[in-house]
Amino acid sequence: MSSPETAATREITFGKAINEALAEELRRDERVFVIGEDVAEAGTPFKVLSGLVDEFGTDRVIDSPISEAGITGLCVGAAMTGMRPVVDIMFGDFLTLVMDQLVNQAAKAHYMSGGSLSVPLVLRTTLGATRRSAAQHSQSLQAWVSHMPGLKVVMPSTPADAKGLLKTAIRDDNPVVFIEDKLHYPLVGEVPEGEYTIPLGVASIKRAGDDVTIVATSSMVQASLEAAELLAAGGISAEVIDPRTTSPLDHEMIIRSVQKTGRSVVVDEGHRSYGVTAEIAAMIAEEAFYHLDAPVRRLGARDVPIPFSPPLEDVTVPTPEAIAATVSELVAHSPAVAAGSGA
């Protein structure tokens, strides 16, 4: 993290942190612009961009037609020719519509051109269920974009991370997919005063612990911290690591932790099968093989389209209780409880 000018912090919401990051970068660099559906006067349906159009005008905060592929493509071209677009894709579920422009164009242009073109574009979108929004407005599709060379993928879990990472993403010369949990927007957290950025590819230890390493992304960080509280009551000390970016993924910090704890649970809100948890768990199982006292467990969204009905939806996403139960079971069944590395 580039040092904030002052160590002072203040409490703002996650939404406000995003808004500040955009405002600061729009102010700092006239090449930056924001485009998307209802981003200007409406400030998006989530109101996250409120006020930006007043300061920066409709030339730089641009309401688009409902043309996700088109605006993403337009941003690729703008990025190649000297602009730094931030494209707003309202729901992560609509990534389905932009994959060609994002994956076949944005992600590959630099490589295919042998380095002569570059695409400094940020695609902001959202993830997450439990809003009673049903199957087409609840997905968490980070696994798709994390799979693609040429894309960076950011999944902040706190207001401070969101602000620092978004500023870095906008300054990055590559296409960056920036995924926000819709439920995070109203959550409040400490954010440094003044200018700061956070590098992509560096995980963050959100809670230190000795018995198990919970690797959790975005929405699942808070759930894991709550799980850690529950576990602490039962005498289990959980370390919670937030990779913050799934690509690049900070192998080192995760492995160091697992070497210490000997156990790991990976939690992400995407579907479990072929999800982000698979890569992280496989990586841990491979790189920390000789330190593991127990199999790496994974928790993700249930492998079903997200249902509308509340009692059904509520069982589709990992809860603090489910995470804690998985950890407890893991600790109970692996011999070296609290014994540190099993190497």
Next chain:
Amino acid sequence: MSSPETAATREITFGKAINEALAEELRRDERVFVIGEDVAEAGTPFKVLSGLVDEFGTDRVIDSPISEAGITGLCVGAAMTGMRPVVDIMFGDFLTLVMDQLVNQAAKAHYMSGGSLSVPLVLRTTLGATRRSAAQHSQSLQAWVSHMPGLKVVMPSTPADAKGLLKTAIRDDNPVVFIEDKLHYPLVGEVPEGEYTIPLGVASIKRAGDDVTIVATSSMVQASLEAAELLAAGGISAEVIDPRTTSPLDHEMIIRSVQKTGRSVVVDEGHRSYGVTAEIAAMIAEEAFYHLDAPVRRLGARDVPIPFSPPLEDVTVPTPEAIAATVSELVAHSPAVAAGSGA
């Protein structure tokens, strides 16, 4: 496998096996039709559908505009209303264009409607590099579709499997993504005479062995069999398992093998990070944890857009030599060589 009427076989190419499966199902069920770009007179650029239009006419083998999203959407609607479409997406790279219709519509309609709608659709597409086709015609995107509940994903590696699995896919009441290796089309193999089908979700042991389990998909099965030959020369006995479908995935057969061998290498032509290998390796590492003598290794396409230049492209995809080297290293570094289960 439903018993073929006779145990007799004959040698045909992979392409011919696909062609036969389509012809038989077109003949058997008038609800089946094929649609795609240049599928009729041209029989696709790969010539795989040659002759079908002559027998079935342009009403059932339909040349479409270059509208991947549109034809996929059209097939979803046709499938919901009593037809059994087979849509041809020439290159797997163009899945980028159909993800909304495939994932938000086809995969979810049955669930969202509480079972009242169903979408018996087969989407045939291709995978694979090393054809000097560069970054937008060389991808292997099975990880994306395997991640989606509601989709089945088939990746045959032999003519016999291709035929039996495609027939099953067409008869399945769900959307099935059927992925063919473009380099397989001219390859010849034994195919049963007469009618047969192969169930989805059942893996196939392509070579039996004791020291290591190589789990390989599609294009990588042949490479792994060649690797097994190389290894045999060095005294290492490799079992090669082809899951045949990544979704559903046959956990049982894979785990049974790893329990026997104590080691595993997973190989798939998609990019390594967040690829199909991650799920399979994580699953093995979790479910066979107490039987593993060594970490599960993964080989996938290098995490770069596929380059055009031959010497560069050649190092992007796992080769028999690379697979053999990975296995050899694994065996050399894990204590219980040829000792079977380490439990």
Next chain:
Amino acid sequence: MAMSDEAAIVPVDPAGLDPWLQRYREMVTIRMFEERVNELYRSGKMPGLAHLYIGEEAVAVGVCSGLKQDDLITSTHRGHGHCLAKGADIGRMYAELLGKEAGYCHGKGGSMHIADHANGNLGANAIVGGSAGIATGAAFSAKHRGSGQVVACFFGDGALGQGLLYEVMNMASLWTLPVIYVCENNLYNEYTHYLEVTAGDVLARPRAFGIEAVEVDGQDVRAVREATDRLVQRARGGDGPAFLLCNTYRYHGHHVGDIDRGYYRSVEEEQEWRGQRDPIAVLGGWLSEQGIAGEAELQRHNDDVRRLVENGLAFALDAPFPEVSEVDRHVFA
């Protein structure tokens, strides 16, 4: 809501009624159904959000009344009107909106995904323009099977931004498919006026693909129906697709939570549409003028519809949620 008078109401048998009086009842049903939806939301009884169709009733009723039961429709996020007009049961619809087992989708779909296969509704869609392919494919299927069915594809002005629409209109035209693209132009894409995001001439778009295109007053159910009849007849007769542009207006917010709308549209505009161009008032006035039904008669129908709506709602409120184990069902057929 004059609930206390309910017991006094004599149920009406809609069969045998004048067809326009039936249309009147259908529009009133949608209106009353949704007024209750709004209340359910505000009182925290309905999970999630809903996009109200109030103000646009003449479009769904005008189009769907011109279809046979086995004709098909595809619907949108703003789909309650389409679903009711195509014959859905009020109680099962409310049940779906409340996530109950008795709902059309066993609670799995909710407001944005109601499908009623038996009545030919292939489903609401929460992807703007997302059903254009499905509708076109259903028409392809109808033609191929020789079923004689016609398909109506509902979508909003916002869907004009989705490339998929042009891809499938091209195919519908090429293959003369029996599909009618019904564009409900309610002037807004969410919170943005359609003219800010829609270039050129809307009708010229389908016409460029060789598709017959007409514009009607979407507040006048008789006009919508008349146009529909002609286009359905063409489609059924093998003359191919059409595009029906219906100019209409939503009275409420983009969704039930969109209360402060001043930043994107004026109260005057809202009042003008509500006051001058209300589809129920327009048809009610005509029914009176024609001597088909006077005020008292219309009131009797209003009351009768209210009774049906309340009954349906009561059924749904009482109905149980699905068992949790249902979550794993219907992933695969």
Next chain:
Amino acid sequence: MAMSDEAAIVPVDPAGLDPWLQRYREMVTIRMFEERVNELYRSGKMPGLAHLYIGEEAVAVGVCSGLKQDDLITSTHRGHGHCLAKGADIGRMYAELLGKEAGYCHGKGGSMHIADHANGNLGANAIVGGSAGIATGAAFSAKHRGSGQVVACFFGDGALGQGLLYEVMNMASLWTLPVIYVCENNLYNEYTHYLEVTAGDVLARPRAFGIEAVEVDGQDVRAVREATDRLVQRARGGDGPAFLLCNTYRYHGHHVGDIDRGYYRSVEEEQEWRGQRDPIAVLGGWLSEQGIAGEAELQRHNDDVRRLVENGLAFALDAPFPEVSEVDRHVFA
């Protein structure tokens, strides 16, 4: 190839030549460049496939000659002509086609992805229609930056099937962006005649979005150039986008491996285009008529261009492949 005569040729200095003679040389360059590509393929010296532009030279040359060097283009899988016409070096292009380090993309792109940023070529694209967004965004950027640049977006008749095109034409029109959509209608989408898959009226499509659209004989470089000049002037002057439909023909197969074409088009058709409407012959004839250059003079230019092409090819054949370690470079900027 009369290679033995080469030594005798006196190089021509193209500067100062009549502009149409320059266009002639540019078209001949594309033709000869690609004839060699075809031979490289047939003799197994070129990796992969290539889509030859031969027959369509007047489009690329007519359009690109009307652009400034810092104006931008986006190109297609059939992109050699665009790339050369926008000023690329023959040797570096061949090097790219052969996967050599000296290629425009260090061999990473190949025929389908050549980009030449310095000359304003934002890249060929192997996704049909895939560059429509990029071109529109480049025009957005030009307008926003006030650079005065104009963007030409090349695509084939097949790209009319891609929804993306309509999404971005809408935005180009709304925001009066300086982009010219150049549709190269060579009658075929791969192996299917465009009329089998294209409904309605092509020009009516952009017009429906409020975009100025014109059709020209794509075999007549002067006609293409004249139309381009007008549309570029409009675009540069702030009058927004245009659509230029160029009717043209590819002489060879869809790609170099497409040899037996009888099942989708007749030899007569091929002969008619080659014989009657060859763009080089058409311009050559006009140059003679006008007394600008007679046959001998044109031959001198042919010979000179051949020398340049052969030199470029020799350079590329000799050039080394990239180091294998290059495979990991350029994934990220």
